[in-house]
Amino acid sequence: MKPSIGISEKHIEKSIQILSKIISNETVLYVKTRKAHWNISGESFMELHELFGKQYAITEKSIDILAERISKIGGKTIGTMNEFLENSDIQENPGKYPDKSELLMELINDHETIIKQIRKEIQEFDEKAKDVVSIDLLIKLLDEHETTAWTMRRYFK
Numbered sequence: 001m002k003p004s005i006g007i008s009e010k011h012i013e014k015s016i017q018i019l020s021k022i023i024s025n026e027t028v029l030y031v032k033t034r035k036a037h038w039n040i041s042g043e044s045f046m047e048l049h050e051l052f053g054k055q056y057a058i059t060e061k062s063i064d065i066l067a068e069r070i071s072k073i074g075g076k077t078i079g080t081m082n083e084f085l086e087n088s089d090i091q092e093n094p095g096k097y098p099d100k101s102e103l104l105m106e107l108i109n110d111h112e113t114i115i116k117q118i119r120k121e122i123q124e125f126d127e128k129a130k131d132v133v134s135i136d137l138l139i140k141l142l143d144e145h146e147t148t149a150w151t152m153r154r155y156f157k
């Protein structure tokens, strides 16, 4: 049954397109953060192991909220690794195990890429999708990424 929630068909389509892109980026970042949690070693091991654990738990929750948003507005939510990878701008690095600084820099860069995109997507939602609930969700997501990026940036002078 189609929802009747005061958003036009055209705007719903645009919302689904943007949300699908965001959950794809978040899912690839989620897997990358898990890899970091599993493979971090050396000085500050336990601190960073736990930090990455907290980060991917937050990302997992966000993915679920955004994916269910697609369903709530009447769309089908993508849910295969192929689709996530096809839709994502975040690059994986199979077989690479960078040291602590390089790993943190890579993750900071991924979060900052997503932060910049979310800012643009908020604008898109406002102008092309007229979906205020998604805007609200994205503002919260933006704050989460800014906090995470800030936390990791503090490991550098």
Ligand SMILES: [Fe+2]
Pocket (backbone or CB within 6 Å): 037, 053
């Ligand atoms: Fe674990």
